[in-house]
Amino acid sequence: MTTDIGLWGVPLAIIGGAIRVSTPFLFVSLGECLTERSGRINLGLEGTLVFGAMSGYATAYLTGSPWLGVLAAAICGFGFGLVHGWICALPRVNDIAVGIALMLFGMGLAFFFGKPFIQPVAPDLPTINLGAWSDIPQIQAALKINVLFIIGIVLAVTMAWMFRNTQLGLTIRVVGDSDAAARAMGLKTNRIRFLSTACGGALAGIGGAYLSLYYPGSWNEGLSSGQGLMAVALVIFARWNPLNCFWAALLFGGAGALGPALQSIGITQGYYLFYAAPYVLTLALLIATSSPSKALTGAPGALSITR
Amino acid sequence: MTTKKRLSRRSFLKNSAGVAGMVAFSSSLLPRLAQAKDLTVGFIYVGAKDDYGYNQSHAEGAAAIKKLGGITVVEEENVPESVEVLKTMESMINFDSVDLLFPTSFGYFDPFVLQLASKYKDLRFEHCGGLWSPEHPKNVGSYFGYIGMGQYLNGIAAGHASKSKKIGFVAAKPIPQVLLNINSFLLGARSVDPSITCQVIFTGEWSLAVKEAEATNALIDQGADVITCHVDGPKVVIETAAGRGAYVCGYHANQSTLAPEKYLTGAEWNWANVYTNMVQTVQAGNTIPNFHRGGLAEGFIKMSPLGPAVSDTARKQFEETQAKILKGNYAVIQGPMKDNKGNLIAKAGESFVETDVALESMDYLVEGVIGSTSS
Numbered sequence: 001m002t003t004d005i006g007l008w009g010v011p012l013a014i015i016g017g018a019i020r021v022s023t024p025f026l027f028v029s030l031g032e033c034l035t036e037r038s039g040r041i042n043l044g045l046e047g048t049l050v051f052g053a054m055s056g057y058a059t060a061y062l063t064g065s066p067w068l069g070v071l072a073a074a075i076c077g078f079g080f081g082l083v084h085g086w087i088c089a090l091p092r093v094n095d096i097a098v099g100i101a102l103m104l105f106g107m108g109l110a111f112f113f114g115k116p117f118i119q120p121v122a123p124d125l126p127t128i129n130l131g132a133w134s135d136i137p138q139i140q141a142a143l144k145i146n147v148l149f150i151i152g153i154v155l156a157v158t159m160a161w162m163f164r165n166t167q168l169g170l171t172i173r174v175v176g177d178s179d180a181a182a183r184a185m186g187l188k189t190n191r192i193r194f195l196s197t198a199c200g201g202a203l204a205g206i207g208g209a210y211l212s213l214y215y216p217g218s219w220n221e222g223l224s225s226g227q228g229l230m231a232v233a234l235v236i237f238a239r240w241n242p243l244n245c246f247w248a249a250l251l252f253g254g255a256g257a258l259g260p261a262l263q264s265i266g267i268t269q270g271y272y273l274f275y276a277a278p279y280v281l282t283l284a285l286l287i288a289t290s291s292p293s294k295a296l297t298g299a300p301g302a303l304s305i306t307r
Numbered sequence: 308m309t310t311k312k313r314l315s316r317r318s319f320l321k322n323s324a325g326v327a328g329m330v331a332f333s334s335s336l337l338p339r340l341a342q343a344k345d346l347t348v349g350f351i352y353v354g355a356k357d358d359y360g361y362n363q364s365h366a367e368g369a370a371a372i373k374k375l376g377g378i379t380v381v382e383e384e385n386v387p388e389s390v391e392v393l394k395t396m397e398s399m400i401n402f403d404s405v406d407l408l409f410p411t412s413f414g415y416f417d418p419f420v421l422q423l424a425s426k427y428k429d430l431r432f433e434h435c436g437g438l439w440s441p442e443h444p445k446n447v448g449s450y451f452g453y454i455g456m457g458q459y460l461n462g463i464a465a466g467h468a469s470k471s472k473k474i475g476f477v478a479a480k481p482i483p484q485v486l487l488n489i490n491s492f493l494l495g496a497r498s499v500d501p502s503i504t505c506q507v508i509f510t511g512e513w514s515l516a517v518k519e520a521e522a523t524n525a526l527i528d529q530g531a532d533v534i535t536c537h538v539d540g541p542k543v544v545i546e547t548a549a550g551r552g553a554y555v556c557g558y559h560a561n562q563s564t565l566a567p568e569k570y571l572t573g574a575e576w577n578w579a580n581v582y583t584n585m586v587q588t589v590q591a592g593n594t595i596p597n598f599h600r601g602g603l604a605e606g607f608i609k610m611s612p613l614g615p616a617v618s619d620t621a622r623k624q625f626e627e628t629q630a631k632i633l634k635g636n637y638a639v640i641q642g643p644m645k646d647n648k649g650n651l652i653a654k655a656g657e658s659f660v661e662t663d664v665a666l667e668s669m670d671y672l673v674e675g676v677i678g679s680t681s682s
Contacts, residue, residue, distance in 0.1 A: 009528045016528075017521055111385070118357045121546075121565065138528045141551060216520035216543040217550075221355050221385060223516050257521050263508040264525035268679035272511055275518075 009138070010261045016142030017257020018250045019149060020215045024049065024224075025249035026152040027207030028231030030159060031200035033242055035081075036235055037163065038196035039176040039189070039302035040088055043099030045204040046228030047106020048080040052208025054110040054117065057219035061122035069122065070148070070209045077205020080106055081198035088197070089190045095304055103228075117219050125214045148210050152246070155203075159242040172196060176300035204228065230278075237282055239298040252278045345377030346590060349405040351395055352384045353412035354514060358540035360559040361576075365411045365435070367560070368578025372586045381405060388414030396423050400430065407431045407589055409582075420447060431595070433585065436484070438667065439597045450581065450599035452607030453661040454484075455491040456632050457574025458535070459639050460610055461556035462495020463628055464571040465533035466503055467621030468554045469496065475531030475553075476507040477522045479538045481680045483669040488537050488574075490673045491639050492556075496533075497675060499624065506531055507678035513539040523547040533571070545570070554616060561611045572625070573611035580606040602661050604633045636660045646671035647678070 028045050035042045052073035060069030084102055088095045128150070131143030163169040175182045175192045182189050211227070212219045234252065238244035259274035348369075356366035362384070373380045381403045386395045392415050399405045400423075408430065410420055416437035424432045424444040432447045439449035465474050474496055476489050493505035506529060508522040515538075523534060523544050534548040535556035542565060548555045549566030557563065557573020585595050601607035610629065613622055631637055638660045642653030652671055653659065659666055672678055 009525070013521075013525050013528060016524065020524075021517060021521070115355070115357075118355050119359070141524065141528070211517075216516045217546060218516075218542050220358060220514075220516065220540060220542070222514040222540070225515055225517060227517075256517070257525075260508050260510075260518065260522040260525040261528075263522075263678070264506060264529045266506075266677050268677075269681065271509055275511060 007265060009265055010258075012138055012142050013257045013261030013264070014254040017261070018254035019142070019145055020253065021256050022249040022253030023146065023149045023152055023210045023215075024207040024227045025231045025234060025252050026156065026246055027148075027210065028204045028228050029234040029238065029245040029249060030152070030155055030242055031077075031203030031207070032232050032235045033200075033238070033240055033245055034159065034172070034203070035193075035197045035200035036303060037176045037240060037300055038172045038193045039179070039300055040085070040095050040193050040197055041099060041232075041303060042081070042084050042102075042197055042200060043096055043229075043232060044080065044084055044102030044106060045099075045201070045232060046224065046226065047103035047110075048077045048201050048204040049208040049211070049228035050224050051080065051106040051110040052077050052205030053212035053223055054114040054208075054219055056205070056209030057122050057212035058114070058117045060213055061117060061120050064123060066123050066125045066213045069213055070125070070206055073205040073209035074202040075205070077208070078198050078202040080205070081201020082194070084201065085194035085197035089194060111221050114219055114221070118221075121218070122213065124217050125210070127214075146210070146214050148206065148214065152249075156242045156246040163242070173300070176302050179302050204231075207231070233282075236299075237286060240300060241298065251281065255281050346407065346586065347379045347381065347403055347405045348372065348586065349396070349399040349403065349408045350380065350382045351386050351392060351399075351408070351410045351412070351415065352382070353388060353414075354385060354539055356382065356384050359542040359545075359562055359565070360538070360540035362411070362539065364560045364576035365409070365578055368576075368582040369409075371579035372582050375583065375586060377590065378586060386412075388412055388419075390419075392419050393423065396420075400427055405430070407433065407586070409433050409435070411435045413437070416449070431589065433595065443597075445597065448595050448597045448599055450585075450595075452576060452581075452605075453600065453602035454574050454576065454608050455487040455639060455666070456602050456637065456661055457608050457610060458488040458556075458558075459491040459495040460625060460629060460632075461535055461558075461572060461574055462492040462497075463499060463625050464613065464617055464621055465492070465535070465554070465556055466496030466499030467618055467624070468571055468616060469500075469503060469533045471530045471532045472500065472503045473529070473531045474503060474505045474533040475523075475526030475529075475535075476505055476676075476678075477519055477526070477534065477536035477538060477544050478507055478509050479513045480511065481509060483667055485537045486669045486672060486680060487666055488558075489676055489678070490669070490671075492535055493673060493676050494639050495628075498628075499621075503675070505676045507672070507676055509678070510538065516543045519543045520547045524551065527551045527553050557611055563611055563614060568615065570611070570614040571617055572613050575609050575611055577606050577609045600662065602632070603629065604635055632661075636662075640666070640673070645674045647674050647676050649674075 055076040056069035056073035059072035060066045087098050127144045127146050130145050131140035175189045234248045238248045255278040258277045350369045352362040354362045356362050369380050383395050386392050413436040416434045420432050420434050424447045434449050436451050437449035478485050496503040510518045533554040536544040541558050545555050545562045545565045549569040554569050556571050563570040588595050638658035640659040642657040643655040644653040646652050
């Protein structure tokens with residue numbers, strides 16, 4: 001059934017972990033990237049992620065189709081985004097406070113509606129076996145790639161292109177960089193932010209569906225261990241660039257696999273330290289890429305934290 | 308804008324009067340409901356009560372005593388091991404008038420249960436997993452089962468099923484109960500083939516779905532072909548391991564429906580039986596022992612029915628060993644035995660039977676387990 005791969009297990013686990021664990025980070029951070037580029041911060045994506053996981057699992061179980069589950073998660077995420085966008089469009093509302101409220105609300109609602117779906121087993125999303133060329137089962141397992149992962153890559157590239165080369169991208173960037181400039185151009189800032197937040201929410205919902213429908217592949221109340229919150233931080237780390245979001249998500253996924261992999265080859269001392277690897281890595285990279293002259297390179301000018 | 312939304316004094320008074328009325332009405336109703344019953348029992352769970360694991364095993368026990376006459380059960384799930392549990396217990400005591408409380412999670416015991424027990428002396432608190440000692444309040448009891456024996460039997464099934472002679476254990480934290488389970492699992496497997504080793508991975512938390520899945524994958528990547536676990540909800544481990552083609556042994560509750568072909572057997576709690584006895588003891592006016600323990604023989608634990616992948620030779624050894632354990636005084640740790648650092652833990656001729664309290668403070672992994680107790 002298996003071949004002895006010894007120490008090769010560690011790099012393989014990191015690659016496999018990067019592919020398996022990164023997808024929720026990728027979707028949530030792309031969603032947040034879109035929202036923040038339009039000048040809003042939505043901290044509620046953790047709640048959206050959890051609700052997306054629940055609604056996706058429930059729909060997949062009830063209809064028998066995991067793709068309908070993904071769709072349902074996206075619609076629910078869109079709805080949460082709409083609520084956030086709508087409340088923040090009211091005068092003198094702080095988007096960070098609304099985000100935290102919506103995060104707690106989303107999680108509470110998901111736990112409430114999710115009760116009957118903890119036990120049942122819903123169908124999983126299909127995978128593509130990129131490892132079929134190898135006859136080593138471990139490589140085959142590591143290279144089982146979910147379709148959502150590929151969609152995420154395509155989305156990251158498309159989004160980067162959209163921001164740079166299309167009128168839509170320019171519009172979102174203008175709104176995000178300067179209220180005054182956008183108004184002078186006759187853009188409806190509130191409507192654009194409203195829609196960006198909603199689309200960002202939909203992406204976070206899909207990220208949740210990946211958790212419950214593929215990896216680890218079941219719904220329970222402890223499913224998310226803060227992936228939604230970490231992804232929001234990833235956006236800052238990725239300097240609001242969708243392509244960097246992808247690399248950052250991979251990095252987090254791979255670093256998260258380090259702890260279990262090292263224990264499995266017998267390095268058992270200090271596993272709590274290895275589990276902290278993603279955060280240590282982030283800190284190190286942030287320090288390495290920081291600059292004393294340009295604070296927060298690439299930050300949209302109209303964000304409430306930079307304004 | 309702000310002035311429009313400000314609450315007027317009149318509407319505030321009107322609303323608060325309504326709320327006060329509702330509170331008065333419901334509180335006048337509740338005690339009357341409670342008085343109509345013989346015994347009201349409160350159950351508190353740390354997670355969801357249908358998690359295919361620890362909490363589900365307790366909830367199944369609660370469901371069993373609901374069927375007894377004269378019993379009302381109140382339950383609350385997802386109560387953290389913090390001051391939250393104090394609030395939950397206080398509300399069960401004051402609003403539901405419970406007579407008997409089962410705060411089921413390990414971390415509730417000290418200081419929360421002990422604190423409330425000295426405040427409400429006419430109530431009975433029964434806690435799962437704690438170590439009651441005579442200086443604790445007399446209205447507190449601690450009960451637990453020798454589930455390590457179940458993991459030993461799991462190990463026998465695993466030892467026969469393993470082809471790679473490597474088995475894997477996904478564990479939460481290196482506390483005595485978990486270490487005993489890991490050691491028992493390996494020793495069960497070694498009773499089949501002394502060359503078997505067991506790789507353990509600690510996730511560091513009781514419930515971390517993604518990390519549990521990663522740990523399971525890492526174990527299988529290193530060649531383990533039978534997996535078991537000690538985490539709160541084994542669903543993720545069982546599904547991931549079976550999905551990779553490994554055999555699985557269950558824990559806490561019966562998970563065979565999650566992997567019907569790959570499920571060998573499982574060590575389950577039998578709280579239905581334990582709780583029925585405890586409640587009937589209280590109903591008859593007797594007291595439950597403060598320090599209450601039991602194993603297979605006493606019906607504290609049970610084994611899942613053997614799965615289709617279990618061979619006839621495995622079944623024979625499994626059933627023979629189970630019969631020996633049922634007779635009592637079975638010792639998993641028998642000297643001479645070393646831990647995995649080479650220290651002697653049991654001299655030749657020395658053995659620790661299942662009821663030995665020394666086992667409840669275990670701090671080592673036996674020889675053959677690959678892993679470390681230090682974090």
